[in-house]
Amino acid sequence: GENVEQHPSTLSVQEGDSAVIKCTYSDSASNYFPWYKQELGKGPQLIIDIRSNVGEKKDQRIAVTLNKTAKHFSLHITETQPEDSAVYFCAAITDSWGKFQFGAGTQVVVTP
Amino acid sequence: DAGITQSPRHKVTETGTPVTLRCHQTENHRYMYWYRQDPGHGLRLIHYSYGVKDTDKGEVSDGYSVSRSKTEDFLLTLESATSSQTSVYFCAISDRGVKETQYFGPGTRLLVL
Numbered sequence: 001g002e003n004v005e006q007h008p009s010t011l012s013v014q015e016g017d018s019a020v021i022k023c024t025y026s027d028s029a030s031n032y033f034p035w036y037k038q039e040l041g042k043g044p045q046l047i048i049d050i051r052s053n054v055g056e057k058k059d060q061r062i063a064v065t066l067n068k069t070a071k072h073f074s075l076h077i078t079e080t081q082p083e084d085s086a087v088y089f090c091a092a093i094t095d096s097w098g099k100f101q102f103g104a105g106t107q108v109v110v111t112p
Numbered sequence: 113d114a115g116i117t118q119s120p121r122h123k124v125t126e127t128g129t130p131v132t133l134r135c136h137q138t139e140n141h142r143y144m145y146w147y148r149q150d151p152g153h154g155l156r157l158i159h160y161s162y163g164v165k166d167t168d169k170g171e172v173s174d175g176y177s178v179s180r181s182k183t184e185d186f187l188l189t190l191e192s193a194t195s196s197q198t199s200v201y202f203c204a205i206s207d208r209g210v211k212e213t214q215y216f217g218p219g220t221r222l223l224v225l
Contacts, residue, residue, distance in 0.1 A: 006154070032211040043116075043202050044155065044217030089154055093211055100210060101171065102154040 003027075004092050006103025014108055019077040021106045023090035026071065030092040030100075033066060033073045038087045038105075047088075048075070080110045115139050116217035118203050124223045131190040133220050135203030137183075143206045144186040144202055145170075145214065146178060148199040155202065160210075193224045 003026040011021045023033075031052035050057045050064045050073065057064050062078075066073040067091035073092075077084055087107050093100040115138030125131050135144060157170030159178040167178050175197060177189045190197055192225040200221050204214040 034213075036216075041218075043204075043218055045216065046213045049213070087131070091155075095211075102156070104152055104154045 004090060004101045004103045006090055006106055008106060009104065010107045011109070013080050013108070015080060015082060015112050017080055017108055018111075019075075019080055019084070019108055021075045021088055021090070021108075022072060023074070023092070024070075024072040024101050025092035027092065027094055028068075029094040030071075030073065031095065032093040033064070034091050034093070035064060035075050036089045036091070038089065038101075040086075044089060077108075080108075082110050082112060084108060085110045116203060116215060117206060118220050119219040120220060121183055121218065122221045124225065125193050126225050128192050129220065131193050132187045133201055133203075133222070135186040135188070135217060137186075137205050139205060139207075139215070140183060140207075141205040141207045141215075142183075143209055144180065145204040145206075145210075146176070146186065146188045147202045147204065147217075148172065148197075149202060150199050158188065158201075161166075162209075193222075195224050198222060198224045 007024045018049045034049035038044040048062050050066050061078045063076040087105045089105050090103040117136045119134045147155045156172045161167045161180045179187045187220045195199050200219050202219050203217040206212050206214045
């Protein structure tokens with residue numbers, strides 16, 4: 001099945017700085033890459049996703065880039081704010097049901 | 113927030129006892145999923161359903177069974193709970209499959225002693 005590695009596991013940034021989280025995947029058939037944000041005590045919530053026919057997607061302060069050749073994709077958060085503090089998960093998904101995996105998560109802490 | 117509820121929200125049980133977790137949705141979404149979340153492992157898919165009475169196994173299905181007799185309800189059963197099944201369990205739903213937005217419930221924290 002798919003293997004997704006996510007780095008770093010923890011990330012501490014100063015408010016206003018940028019945060020970058022990187023995921024690598026193994027299955028070249030993966031073609032959908034969502035990112036989820038999970039706040040303490042809650043379920044994950046989709047914040048942005050990208051499909052394999054696109055190299056970059058942006059939504060306000062959040063952007064995702066995809067490099068299919070290198071099999072990695074990254075989440076970029078600019079101008080970080082305290083409310084960005086959460087755990088972020090990536091996933092790589094193929095057309096085959098059941099063959100997808102989430103990364104282990106990145107704990108992001110934004111300090112004022 | 114998507115209309116997803118999970119019950120119970122917290123449960124403590126003993127090894128060897130059966131446990132059933134319930135996921136209820138009011139969105140009429142076709143697809144429903146059960147995940148478990150453990151430190152260092154992220155979210156792992158246990159079982160999923162693509163319609164009433166249509167279910168299949170995910171990555172970590174051993175020791176778990178599911179049932180879906182109505183669109184709105186998806187049950188996860190641990191036939192004989194073990195300590196390794198101590199985890200936080202999340203239900204999720206989606207309208208058009210795994211390659212679309214999944215909406216997650218609030219989670220059930222299960223402790224098996």
